[in-house]
Amino acid sequence: xxxxxxxxxxxxxxxxxxxxxxxxNLMRSILTTLGVMIxxxxxxxAVAVGNGAQVSVTQxxxxxxxxxxxxxxxxxSGSGPPRSTDRGRLTERDGxxxxxxxxxxxxxxxQIRSSVQLVTPGRSATTQATGATPEYGIVxxxxxxxxxxxxxxxxxxxxxxxxxxxxxxxxxxxxxxxxGETVRINRxxxxxxxxxxSKGSNxxxxxxxxxxxxxTTLRQRLQxxxxxxxxxxxxxxxxxxxxxxxxxxxxxxxxxxxxxxxVPKGRISPFTVRxxxxxxxxxxxxxxxxxxxxVAIASISLLxxxxxxxxxxxxxxxxxxxEIGLRMALGAKRSDIRNQFLVEAAVLCVIGGAIGLxxxxxxxxxxxxxxxFPAPVGLDTAIMSVAFSAVIGIIFGxxxxxxxxxxxxxxxxxxx
Amino acid sequence: xxxxxxxxxxxxxxxxxGGEVLHAVNGxxxxxxxxxxxxxxxxxxxxxxxxxxMIGCLDVPTSGTLLLDGIDTKTxxxxxxxxxxxxxxxxxxxxxxxxxxxxxxxxxAVPLIYAGLGYTERRERAQAKLEAMGLGNRLQNTPAxxxxxxxxxxxxxxxxxxxxxxxxxxxxxxxxxxxxxLDIMGIFQKLNDEGITLIVVTHEPDIAEYAERRIIFRDGxxxxxxxxxxxxxxxxx
Numbered sequence: 343x344x345x346x347x348x349x350x351x352x353x354x355x356x357x358x359x360x361x362x363x364x365x366x367n368l369m370r371s372i373l374t375t376l377g378v379m380i381x382x383x384x385x386x387x388a389v390a391v392g393n394g395a396q397v398s399v400t401q402x403x404x405x406x407x408x409x410x411x412x413x414x415x416x417x418x419s420g421s422g423p424p425r426s427t428d429r430g431r432l433t434e435r436d437g438x439x440x441x442x443x444x445x446x447x448x449x450x451x452x453q454i455r456s457s458v459q460l461v462t463p464g465r466s467a468t469t470q471a472t473g474a475t476p477e478y479g480i481v482x483x484x485x486x487x488x489x490x491x492x493x494x495x496x497x498x499x500x501x502x503x504x505x506x507x508x509x510x511x512x513x514x515x516x517x518x519x520x521x522g523e524t525v526r527i528n529r530x531x532x533x534x535x536x537x538x539x540s541k542g543s544n545x546x547x548x549x550x551x552x553x554x555x556x557x558t559t560l561r562q563r564l565q566x567x568x569x570x571x572x573x574x575x576x577x578x579x580x581x582x583x584x585x586x587x588x589x590x591x592x593x594x595x596x597x598x599x600x601x602x603x604x605v606p607k608g609r610i611s612p613f614t615v616r617x618x619x620x621x622x623x624x625x626x627x628x629x630x631x632x633x634x635x636x637v638a639i640a641s642i643s644l645l646x647x648x649x650x651x652x653x654x655x656x657x658x659x660x661x662x663x664x665e666i667g668l669r670m671a672l673g674a675k676r677s678d679i680r681n682q683f684l685v686e687a688a689v690l691c692v693i694g695g696a697i698g699l700x701x702x703x704x705x706x707x708x709x710x711x712x713x714x715f716p717a718p719v720g721l722d723t724a725i726m727s728v729a730f731s732a733v734i735g736i737i738f739g740x741x742x743x744x745x746x747x748x749x750x751x752x753x754x755x756x757x758x
Numbered sequence: 759x760x761x762x763x764x765x766x767x768x769x770x771x772x773x774x775x776g777g778e779v780l781h782a783v784n785g786x787x788x789x790x791x792x793x794x795x796x797x798x799x800x801x802x803x804x805x806x807x808x809x810x811x812m813i814g815c816l817d818v819p820t821s822g823t824l825l826l827d828g829i830d831t832k833t834x835x836x837x838x839x840x841x842x843x844x845x846x847x848x849x850x851x852x853x854x855x856x857x858x859x860x861x862x863x864x865x866x867a868v869p870l871i872y873a874g875l876g877y878t879e880r881r882e883r884a885q886a887k888l889e890a891m892g893l894g895n896r897l898q899n900t901p902a903x904x905x906x907x908x909x910x911x912x913x914x915x916x917x918x919x920x921x922x923x924x925x926x927x928x929x930x931x932x933x934x935x936x937x938x939x940l941d942i943m944g945i946f947q948k949l950n951d952e953g954i955t956l957i958v959v960t961h962e963p964d965i966a967e968y969a970e971r972r973i974i975f976r977d978g979x980x981x982x983x984x985x986x987x988x989x990x991x992x993x994x995x
């Protein structure tokens with residue numbers, strides 16, 4: 343027990359010696375600490391941004407709606423970008439067939455997507471229009487926060503009505519209530535019937551920068567890219583009752599589409615059926631790689647900081663060779679000398695780490711405010727980084743410290 | 759009968775310089791008893807400093823035996839040697855070797871850190887030794903704010919703080935003026951009177967006359983080892 347107390351007191355002495363030495367060369371200590379500080383700052387921020395990206399992706403997937411499959415008329419290209427060649431066709435009739443024949447399907451939402459220009463007196467905006475049916479609201483969890491969403495009546499009559507996202511509303515109507523107002527979409531006047539409930543933004547992708555019009559209206563009045571048939575759609579959202587039916591349903595839809603379009607055996611199907619689960623997994627992997635790359639780059643700066651520590655500790659040992667000799671003459675063991683310099687390096691690193699951590703927390707908060715991007719710094723990250731910087735100190739301070747402890751007392755004393 | 763404080767048998771220290779072997783200390787056998795005041799003299803290169811470093815356990819002999827307080831130093835590892843330096847030997851250097859920007863009190867307390875003493879006890883003991891050296895009003899002064907004589911007295915306090923068996927002083931007056939040198943020798947004589955063994959390396963014959971025994975080195979060997987005939991006293995009692 344008293345031995346333990348003594349050893350704690352011994353470390354306290356070492357910390358006191360280290361603080362004195364560091365104060366003696368204050369400017370040098372600050373510059374050295376700066377290296378570790380920047381390193382720790384970079385690593386924590388990289389981890390935080392990576393975590394933020396993952397949170398963001400999870401939210402993004404959630405806004406798509408759960409237990410949903412997306413059918414697009416192009417061949418599956420794995421996790422890479424979709425290929426535009428070999429484009430197949432997809433029709434509302436296919437959607438109805440899926441609803442009828444595939445078990446567990448709760449709703450099918452056919453959609454046509456098109457880029458449009460909106461104009462109100464004195465203002466304009468460009469955004470993406472989704473031509474949809476009321477099922478779109480059900481499947482992808484979209485509702486109107488003001489006014490109302492599309493109805494079957496709107497679709498049947500190809501009514502010139504539009505539900506607009508918050509971002510679009512801000513651009514076109516500023517603070518005024520847009521519901522009931524008229525907006526010209528590609529020069530055609532539309533009546534605003536509702537405001538989409540805000541879904542925020544993820545990864546710089548604004549979910550509120552869109553408008554929804556009846557699929558029939560879009561086809562008749564706003565379509566800019568020609569479709570092959572009057573019934574063609576850009577994509578289908580297929581909602582399922584639960585996760586199990588989503589799993590089996592995905593395969594059923596694939597088979598069914600091959601049959602309907604008589605795709606010969608061995609040919610790649612011109613359709614891709616992706617579930618939201620798969621999308622979440624793929625994007626999750628991508629963000630993990632993104633985070634790993636960020637952290638790797640940041641770690642290099644921490645490594646450079648560590649090398650800075652080693653450099654300055656070597657200088658310090660050389661400068662204080664005589665002091666080392668004196669301490670040995672006065673009874674310091676090799677381990678005492680080694681610990682003295684180890685503690686000095688660790689103190690430099692821990693101070694740098696603590697400041698770096700503080701700055702990173704501040705930067706993450708500012709980033710969150712300015713860029714509207716979550717960058718959470720967890721307690722685990724904080725503890726890990728400070729511990730990590732102490733380890734850096736011990737690793738990079740270790741060699742100079744051991745070198746100091748191996749000096750011969752008499753040669754150290756003789757040095758000038 | 760206790761063992762002599764220091765006993766050397768055929769002590770040798772070789773250095774290899776440019777492929778040639780230099781016998782810095784070339785077979786020295788002598789005994790120093792407890793309570794002696796010994797002056798070691800010799801020209802530079804005579805081997806006196808090398809001998810001093812070996813008996814101070816700062817350097818290890820190439821061959822021969824060194825018994826310190828009855829212990830054969832050959833059998834000791836570097837930690838045990840450090841402990842001997844800490845507990846049994848006090849060093850006084852020509853250039854004082856105080857830690858800069860460190861108070862007299864903290865300087866004197868350094869050996870006690872390595873002796874494993876707690877903060878309060880370190881400070882109390884260091885303060886007592888400084889007061890005994892007449893520096894009770896200089897505890898918080900850094901070396902830069904002390905005169906040469908005061909600095910050397912701080913160094914002596916530091917050498918004494920672990921209550922060692924012997925004091926090894928290497929040219930302790932080399933950086934001091936005549937009067938201050940006399941003061942330091944007076945302190946040494948007083949300490950010797952109180953029972954501590956003193957070994958002083960010097961090249962000044964005057965200084966050696968304060969000791970009671972004079973050993974003269976030349977070319978790594980002892981050429982004279984005799985009592986000082988007309989011993990000087992720096993202070994009364």
